Amino acid sequence: MNAYQTIEVTKLTPVIGAEISGVDLSREISDRQFEEIHGALMAHLVIFFRDQELTIEQHKAFGRRFGELHVHPNAPQDLPDHPEILVVAADKNSKHVAGEVWHTDVSSDAEPPMGSILHMSVVPPDGGGDTMFASMYEAYERLAEPVRRMIEGMTAFHDSAKAHGYRLKQNDRANMTLPSSEHPVVRTHPVTGRKALYVNRGFTTRIRQLPGPDSDAVLEMLYRHIETPEFQCRFRWRPNSIAFWDNRATQHRALFDYQGERRYGQRVTVSGDRPF
Numbered sequence: 001m002n003a004y005q006t007i008e009v010t011k012l013t014p015v016i017g018a019e020i021s022g023v024d025l026s027r028e029i030s031d032r033q034f035e036e037i038h039g040a041l042m043a044h045l046v047i048f049f050r051d052q053e054l055t056i057e058q059h060k061a062f063g064r065r066f067g068e069l070h071v072h073p074n075a076p077q078d079l080p081d082h083p084e085i086l087v088v089a090a091d092k093n094s095k096h097v098a099g100e101v102w103h104t105d106v107s108s109d110a111e112p113p114m115g116s117i118l119h120m121s122v123v124p125p126d127g128g129g130d131t132m133f134a135s136m137y138e139a140y141e142r143l144a145e146p147v148r149r150m151i152e153g154m155t156a157f158h159d160s161a162k163a164h165g166y167r168l169k170q171n172d173r174a175n176m177t178l179p180s181s182e183h184p185v186v187r188t189h190p191v192t193g194r195k196a197l198y199v200n201r202g203f204t205t206r207i208r209q210l211p212g213p214d215s216d217a218v219l220e221m222l223y224r225h226i227e228t229p230e231f232q233c234r235f236r237w238r239p240n241s242i243a244f245w246d247n248r249a250t251q252h253r254a255l256f257d258y259q260g261e262r263r264y265g266q267r268v269t270v271s272g273d274r275p276f
Protein backbone atom coordinates (compact mmCIF):
# COMPACT_ATOMS: atom_id res chain seq x y z
CA MET A 1 0.00 0.00 0.00
CA ASN A 2 1.30 3.49 -0.80
CA ALA A 3 1.09 5.38 2.48
CA TYR A 4 1.79 8.69 0.76
CA GLN A 5 -1.00 11.01 -0.35
CA THR A 6 0.89 13.92 -1.92
CA ILE A 7 3.87 12.20 -3.56
CA GLU A 8 4.69 8.91 -5.28
CA VAL A 9 7.62 6.91 -3.95
CA THR A 10 9.40 4.21 -5.97
CA LYS A 11 12.18 2.27 -4.29
CA LEU A 12 15.53 1.89 -6.07
CA THR A 13 16.61 -1.08 -3.96
CA PRO A 14 15.10 -2.77 -0.91
CA VAL A 15 17.90 -1.33 1.24
CA ILE A 16 18.47 2.25 0.16
CA GLY A 17 17.18 4.87 -2.25
CA ALA A 18 13.81 5.91 -3.64
CA GLU A 19 12.65 8.13 -6.45
CA ILE A 20 9.98 10.69 -5.57
CA SER A 21 7.57 12.03 -8.16
CA GLY A 22 4.43 14.14 -8.18
CA VAL A 23 5.96 17.23 -6.58
CA ASP A 24 7.30 20.49 -8.03
CA LEU A 25 10.09 21.72 -5.78
CA SER A 26 10.22 25.14 -7.44
CA ARG A 27 6.97 25.92 -5.59
CA GLU A 28 6.52 26.17 -1.87
CA ILE A 29 5.72 22.70 -0.59
CA SER A 30 2.75 22.22 1.73
CA ASP A 31 3.19 20.96 5.30
CA ARG A 32 1.76 17.61 4.23
CA GLN A 33 4.22 17.35 1.33
CA PHE A 34 7.05 18.30 3.67
CA GLU A 35 6.05 15.56 6.12
CA GLU A 36 5.82 12.97 3.37
CA ILE A 37 9.15 13.94 1.78
CA HIS A 38 10.77 13.89 5.21
CA GLY A 39 9.16 10.52 5.92
CA ALA A 40 10.46 9.13 2.61
CA LEU A 41 13.96 10.39 3.45
CA MET A 42 13.83 8.69 6.84
CA ALA A 43 12.59 5.44 5.28
CA HIS A 44 14.90 5.33 2.23
CA LEU A 45 17.95 7.39 3.40
CA VAL A 46 18.47 9.03 0.01
CA ILE A 47 15.68 10.30 -2.23
CA PHE A 48 15.83 11.40 -5.83
CA PHE A 49 13.73 13.83 -7.84
CA ARG A 50 13.69 14.29 -11.63
CA ASP A 51 12.93 17.26 -13.85
CA GLN A 52 13.23 19.92 -11.16
CA GLU A 53 14.19 23.25 -12.66
CA LEU A 54 15.16 25.37 -9.67
CA THR A 55 16.57 28.84 -9.13
CA ILE A 56 19.16 29.19 -6.37
CA GLU A 57 16.54 30.83 -4.14
CA GLN A 58 14.07 27.97 -4.71
CA HIS A 59 16.82 25.44 -3.97
CA LYS A 60 17.68 27.22 -0.73
CA ALA A 61 14.01 27.59 0.22
CA PHE A 62 13.50 23.83 -0.17
CA GLY A 63 16.58 23.16 1.99
CA ARG A 64 15.38 25.57 4.68
CA ARG A 65 12.21 23.55 5.17
CA PHE A 66 14.47 20.90 6.71
CA GLY A 67 16.64 23.16 8.88
CA GLU A 68 19.17 25.93 8.89
CA LEU A 69 21.53 25.96 5.92
CA HIS A 70 25.14 24.99 6.53
CA VAL A 71 28.11 26.97 5.21
CA HIS A 72 31.06 24.75 4.34
CA PRO A 73 34.13 25.58 6.46
CA ASN A 74 36.64 25.56 3.60
CA ALA A 75 35.07 24.88 0.17
CA PRO A 76 35.54 27.63 -2.40
CA GLN A 77 32.63 30.07 -2.39
CA ASP A 78 32.06 30.24 -6.11
CA LEU A 79 28.86 32.25 -5.77
CA PRO A 80 29.81 35.12 -3.41
CA ASP A 81 26.18 36.14 -2.79
CA HIS A 82 25.29 32.58 -1.79
CA PRO A 83 27.80 31.20 0.74
CA GLU A 84 25.40 28.31 1.45
CA ILE A 85 25.75 27.01 -2.12
CA LEU A 86 28.50 24.47 -2.68
CA VAL A 87 29.37 24.19 -6.35
CA VAL A 88 30.20 20.67 -7.57
CA ALA A 89 31.94 21.10 -10.89
CA ALA A 90 34.28 19.28 -13.25
CA ASP A 91 35.47 20.29 -16.70
CA LYS A 92 37.87 19.15 -19.39
CA ASN A 93 40.87 20.04 -17.20
CA SER A 94 39.76 18.24 -14.03
CA LYS A 95 42.11 15.56 -12.71
CA HIS A 96 39.98 14.84 -9.63
CA VAL A 97 36.49 15.68 -8.43
CA ALA A 98 35.01 16.34 -5.00
CA GLY A 99 33.68 13.29 -3.20
CA GLU A 100 35.68 10.58 -5.00
CA VAL A 101 36.33 8.82 -1.69
CA TRP A 102 33.48 7.26 0.36
CA HIS A 103 32.44 9.85 2.93
CA THR A 104 29.64 11.54 4.79
CA ASP A 105 29.62 15.31 4.41
CA VAL A 106 31.85 17.33 6.73
CA SER A 107 31.89 14.75 9.52
CA SER A 108 34.78 16.82 10.89
CA ASP A 109 32.27 19.43 12.12
CA ALA A 110 31.25 19.18 15.79
CA GLU A 111 27.65 19.17 14.52
CA PRO A 112 27.88 17.62 11.04
CA PRO A 113 25.17 18.33 8.45
CA MET A 114 21.97 16.29 8.68
CA GLY A 115 21.43 16.26 4.94
CA SER A 116 22.64 17.45 1.57
CA ILE A 117 20.55 18.39 -1.46
CA LEU A 118 22.47 18.27 -4.72
CA HIS A 119 20.86 19.67 -7.88
CA MET A 120 22.66 18.70 -11.08
CA SER A 121 22.32 20.84 -14.16
CA VAL A 122 25.03 19.59 -16.53
CA VAL A 123 25.86 15.89 -16.95
CA PRO A 124 28.52 14.27 -19.16
CA PRO A 125 27.14 13.58 -22.66
CA ASP A 126 27.89 9.85 -22.77
CA GLY A 127 26.88 8.93 -19.24
CA GLY A 128 29.22 8.61 -16.27
CA GLY A 129 29.38 10.74 -13.15
CA ASP A 130 26.90 8.58 -11.23
CA THR A 131 26.84 8.87 -7.44
CA MET A 132 26.86 5.82 -5.18
CA PHE A 133 25.18 5.79 -1.78
CA ALA A 134 25.52 3.23 1.01
CA SER A 135 23.30 2.57 4.03
CA MET A 136 25.15 2.87 7.32
CA TYR A 137 22.23 1.17 9.12
CA GLU A 138 22.76 -1.88 6.95
CA ALA A 139 26.53 -1.66 7.42
CA TYR A 140 26.09 -1.64 11.20
CA GLU A 141 23.45 -4.35 11.31
CA ARG A 142 25.45 -6.70 9.05
CA LEU A 143 28.61 -6.53 11.15
CA ALA A 144 29.43 -9.75 12.96
CA GLU A 145 28.20 -9.61 16.57
CA PRO A 146 31.73 -9.71 18.14
CA VAL A 147 32.78 -6.75 15.96
CA ARG A 148 29.65 -4.83 16.96
CA ARG A 149 30.48 -5.47 20.62
CA MET A 150 34.09 -4.35 20.11
CA ILE A 151 33.26 -0.98 18.53
CA GLU A 152 30.28 -0.14 20.77
CA GLY A 153 31.27 2.85 22.93
CA MET A 154 34.37 3.66 20.87
CA THR A 155 34.93 7.14 19.45
CA ALA A 156 36.91 8.31 16.43
CA PHE A 157 38.56 11.53 15.28
CA HIS A 158 37.35 13.15 12.06
CA ASP A 159 39.66 15.73 10.53
CA SER A 160 38.93 18.09 7.70
CA ALA A 161 42.68 18.29 7.01
CA LYS A 162 42.48 14.68 5.77
CA ALA A 163 39.78 15.51 3.23
CA HIS A 164 40.53 19.13 2.45
CA GLY A 165 44.13 19.85 3.54
CA TYR A 166 45.08 20.47 -0.09
CA ARG A 167 42.92 23.60 -0.05
CA LEU A 168 45.35 25.40 2.26
CA LYS A 169 47.87 25.60 -0.58
CA GLN A 170 45.25 26.80 -3.05
CA ASN A 171 44.41 29.63 -0.65
CA ASP A 172 41.14 30.24 -2.47
CA ARG A 173 39.20 31.53 0.52
CA ALA A 174 40.27 33.97 3.21
CA ASN A 175 38.09 32.69 6.07
CA MET A 176 38.59 28.93 5.69
CA THR A 177 38.94 26.56 8.64
CA LEU A 178 39.79 22.85 8.87
CA PRO A 179 37.69 21.61 11.80
CA SER A 180 38.28 18.33 13.60
CA SER A 181 35.95 16.51 15.98
CA GLU A 182 35.50 13.31 17.92
CA HIS A 183 32.34 11.28 17.30
CA PRO A 184 30.99 7.87 18.31
CA VAL A 185 31.96 5.05 15.92
CA VAL A 186 28.33 3.92 16.09
CA ARG A 187 25.80 6.73 16.21
CA THR A 188 22.09 6.64 16.96
CA HIS A 189 19.90 8.36 14.42
CA PRO A 190 18.06 11.18 16.24
CA VAL A 191 14.79 10.60 14.35
CA THR A 192 14.58 6.88 13.65
CA GLY A 193 16.51 5.68 16.72
CA ARG A 194 18.40 3.20 14.53
CA LYS A 195 22.12 2.63 14.94
CA ALA A 196 24.47 3.52 12.10
CA LEU A 197 28.18 3.05 11.50
CA TYR A 198 29.83 6.47 11.59
CA VAL A 199 33.42 6.30 10.38
CA ASN A 200 34.41 7.18 6.83
CA ARG A 201 37.50 7.00 4.65
CA GLY A 202 37.26 10.67 3.71
CA PHE A 203 37.49 12.23 7.16
CA THR A 204 38.17 9.67 9.91
CA THR A 205 41.76 9.48 11.11
CA ARG A 206 41.85 7.33 14.26
CA ILE A 207 39.86 5.48 16.86
CA ARG A 208 40.70 7.09 20.20
CA GLN A 209 40.68 3.89 22.27
CA LEU A 210 43.12 1.95 20.03
CA PRO A 211 46.86 2.35 19.39
CA GLY A 212 47.62 3.68 15.89
CA PRO A 213 48.29 0.39 14.05
CA ASP A 214 45.25 -1.32 15.65
CA SER A 215 43.10 1.69 14.84
CA ASP A 216 44.31 1.62 11.21
CA ALA A 217 43.49 -2.11 10.95
CA VAL A 218 40.01 -1.78 12.46
CA LEU A 219 39.16 1.29 10.38
CA GLU A 220 40.31 -0.44 7.18
CA MET A 221 38.14 -3.45 8.03
CA LEU A 222 35.14 -1.16 8.62
CA TYR A 223 35.75 0.86 5.44
CA ARG A 224 35.87 -2.31 3.34
CA HIS A 225 32.71 -3.59 5.01
CA ILE A 226 30.94 -0.27 4.32
CA GLU A 227 31.78 -0.66 0.62
CA THR A 228 29.76 -3.91 0.31
CA PRO A 229 27.67 -3.55 -2.89
CA GLU A 230 24.52 -4.95 -1.21
CA PHE A 231 24.43 -1.89 1.08
CA GLN A 232 24.38 0.48 -1.90
CA CYS A 233 22.40 2.10 -4.64
CA ARG A 234 23.72 4.02 -7.62
CA PHE A 235 22.08 7.10 -9.10
CA ARG A 236 22.33 8.09 -12.73
CA TRP A 237 21.95 11.83 -13.08
CA ARG A 238 20.07 13.74 -15.73
CA PRO A 239 19.93 17.53 -16.04
CA ASN A 240 17.60 18.86 -13.30
CA SER A 241 17.84 15.75 -11.11
CA ILE A 242 18.14 16.17 -7.36
CA ALA A 243 19.57 13.80 -4.77
CA PHE A 244 18.77 14.47 -1.13
CA TRP A 245 20.70 12.28 1.28
CA ASP A 246 20.66 11.86 5.06
CA ASN A 247 24.27 12.20 6.19
CA ARG A 248 23.45 10.56 9.52
CA ALA A 249 22.58 7.24 7.89
CA THR A 250 24.54 7.14 4.62
CA GLN A 251 27.87 7.58 2.91
CA HIS A 252 28.36 8.46 -0.73
CA ARG A 253 30.98 8.44 -3.43
CA ALA A 254 31.06 10.42 -6.68
CA LEU A 255 32.34 8.41 -9.66
CA PHE A 256 34.88 10.13 -11.89
CA ASP A 257 34.67 8.11 -15.10
CA TYR A 258 34.03 11.01 -17.47
CA GLN A 259 37.46 12.68 -17.72
CA GLY A 260 37.49 15.47 -20.28
CA GLU A 261 33.75 16.16 -19.95
CA ARG A 262 31.75 18.71 -18.00
CA ARG A 263 29.51 18.05 -15.00
CA TYR A 264 27.99 20.85 -12.91
CA GLY A 265 25.73 20.92 -9.88
CA GLN A 266 24.95 23.01 -6.83
CA ARG A 267 24.50 21.66 -3.33
CA VAL A 268 22.58 23.04 -0.39
CA THR A 269 23.49 21.44 2.91
CA VAL A 270 21.21 21.31 5.95
CA SER A 271 22.78 21.73 9.40
CA GLY A 272 22.63 18.89 11.91
CA ASP A 273 23.24 17.98 15.56
CA ARG A 274 26.10 16.55 17.56
CA PRO A 275 26.18 12.75 16.96
CA PHE A 276 25.42 10.54 19.98
Ligand code: SIN
Nearest residue numbers: 088098099130131254
Ligand atom coordinates in the same frame (compact mmCIF):
# COMPACT_ATOMS: atom_id res chain seq x y z
C1 SIN B 1 29.41 15.36 -2.88
O1 SIN B 1 30.14 14.67 -2.19
O2 SIN B 1 28.59 16.13 -2.39
C2 SIN B 1 29.48 15.27 -4.39
C3 SIN B 1 28.59 14.21 -4.90
C4 SIN B 1 28.61 14.15 -6.39
O3 SIN B 1 29.26 14.95 -7.05
O4 SIN B 1 27.96 13.27 -6.94
